Amino acid sequence: MKDNQNQSSPGIFSVLMSVLAAMIGVQSDKNRERDFKKGRASHYIIIGIVMTILFVFTLISIVNNIIEQSAK
Numbered sequence: 001m002k003d004n005q006n007q008s009s010p011g012i013f014s015v016l017m018s019v020l021a022a023m024i025g026v027q028s029d030k031n032r033e034r035d036f037k038k039g040r041a042s043h044y045i046i047i048g049i050v051m052t053i054l055f056v057f058t059l060i061s062i063v064n065n066i067i068e069q070s071a072k
Contacts, residue, residue, distance in 0.1 A: 008038070009038050009039055009040060009043075010034065010035065010038060010039050012043075015035075015039065015043050015044060015047055016047055016051075018031055018032075018035050018039075018044070019044060019047045019048050019051055020051065022048075023048075023051060023052075023055075
């Protein structure tokens with residue numbers, strides 16, 4: 001039964017953690033190999049795009065907040 005679990009694709013949490021680790025450049029070689037062998041590219045692309053959009057909106061929000069505070 002353990003072999004069947006090793007053959008399944010990574011779950012959403014594993015994909016999310018892999019994308020986050022890759023975004024900051026600390027992805028382990030073991031996880032990278034797992035992602036390429038068992039993961040579906042579409043999952044990583046979609047989560048990567050969503051995480052990038054969230055990152056950009058977070059930066060925009062922080063900058064707008066700082067500008068608003070400095071105008072007072």
